[in-house]
Amino acid sequence: MPSSRATATATPVLVVTRLDDATADLVINELHQREVPVVRLDPGDFPDGLRLTAFLDGHSLTGVALTATRTADLAGIRSVYWRRPTAYVTGPGQVEQWCADQARYGLGGVLAALPGAHYVNHPWRNRDAEHKPVQLAVAARCGLRIPPTLITNDLDEARRFAEQHRPVLYKPLWNSPYVGPDNRPLTIWVDDVPPDSLDAGVSRTAHLFQQRVDKAADVRLTVVGQRLFAVRVDSPGLDWRRTYDHNSYTLINTPADVAHAVRAYLDTFDLVYGAFDFGIDHTGQWWMYECNPNGQWAWFPGHITAPITDALADQLQHSGEPRER
Template identity: 35%
Template sequence: MPLLPPTVLIVTTPGDLGADLVIRQIQERGVTIHRIDPADLARPGVLRMTGTADGEPLRFTIDDEHRCTLSQSVVSVLWWHPGPPGGWEQQESRVILEDFLFGLDGVLWVNHPERARTARPGPRQLKLAASLGLRTPPALFTNDPDQAAAFAREQGGRVVCKTLTAHPHRFIQARLVSAEEIKESADCVRQAVCYFQRPVDKVHDIRLTVIGDRMFPCKVTANGAFDWRAAPEDELGFEAVSAGRPLTHKVQQLMDQLGLEYAALDFAVDRGGTWWFLEANPFGQFGFVEAATGMVIARAIADHLVQTALATHVYTPGGGHRASSGAPWQRAAGT
């Protein structure tokens, strides 16, 4: 029985730059791509899905005006900012799509949404990074303004106030606040658990993009701005740099324990050259780094989605996957 051609499923929204960059690279490899927006499942006639759950391996088809994909042909999934459901119909459709996708065996995810959720930035991630030997500034999570002000005084009078989730209406940058400012904003502190961290006396930042076992360190300068994400674009500088083997080894351990194939890690580098770990974002953007430095991040992601996925599995149209010893996907089933 002939094998189905391998398919990389791209789950995203229209016009996403990162997805576009990766798709262009995959197209050069002769592998089928099916790009979908889950919201289209609730738009009559735009994206159709039919799945079967009967005790056998989960099977489904997804088709639109461009192509029809069978679940048995999917070798990898790029889950890249698909956006939240916009209503009950989209929510219902999304739950069913995710259940079928998550039930596939042997499929490479970048990144699996459930793993990414548990790997998100926060206290657990900081604890794990510190346990692996990465330097992490002391942090406090509290909605008690007295505790927050005391922590600020312990750290020299000021701390970084930052957020872990995106605000629905505006960008909130990380900023330095004093113990006095915390006391003056006590009512605001009481409204939500806040994230405070000791500031690093930094000379620049590092954005380290990781995909599989490949790492792309980029030095970021922001003309004195504390949070480079909020600095004017013409004041930002990006430069490809190197990272020492001891640090990259710890980063790889962190990725493995978080269960991530991809992440954008942020570090602050102090005057002594120490890299202080701040966070690892499982869905951090990389396009601006690639554009500024020429580093081939999109190509590395495409390689991972195609070469890594095809290296160890053969996918058969009858459902299910069988392991191989590096056999190419064109090999007939049973050989």
């Protein structure tokens, strides 16, 4: 017997991601249980493991994308779940780089132009919303509280800010791959920055400094369409990402003013999904740190991941339209 939640048509959901993606796996499994067809592909497999034929005329875009096991009709994609694809294949030579660029703008352009598809999120909207200075400026305009923040490559200004707003944190503006002297990958964590620790290295690039919130806890607020999932994170450390095994996670309610503001924020960037990080101070005020338009959530306990999985599957199955409950 078909599931009562099965789609009325056979139009598939396209999941754009790498092979190793536990977050996407949860959503794909839920779609399979609903008998919703899924095509999974990774642009990083192009050209050897992925073939593309796209035709454009005065009417529409048609064609197919073929993986080793699936065929996606480009004109018949219901929704696109844009997760974490690998980079386009490149190499050390000029020809290899040229080919990678053609793939990025060719295949990438086609996947971003599927007619009638509902994107969660559209890759270009993700790109627009990834810059932290823009995030903070938009958040403030939408009514969210943000800590005093400085972005600079001026050492004197950095020291002045650190003196005036202590304690101050340093945060990377982008999580670039970073390899240590022993060729081991390293992570630059959020950490305190005493004024006397700042040196001439500040002048080499842009840095983000932010006043540390005197927090009682952190919050990861995952928003999927109109559904909000606020999780209080109690952690023994300053950066809770360093202490996963020692954190506790509790579902909590989102204050009405925060809920209104985050929806305005997502509307500004035309996003369906966003993973917001907040700190709650000892008076109960929520302070926004950032919003990852493609943030992870699969590490949460099952009772938290299950409703998020359900909400994302709803978005993809019903193309953004609310389903009957």
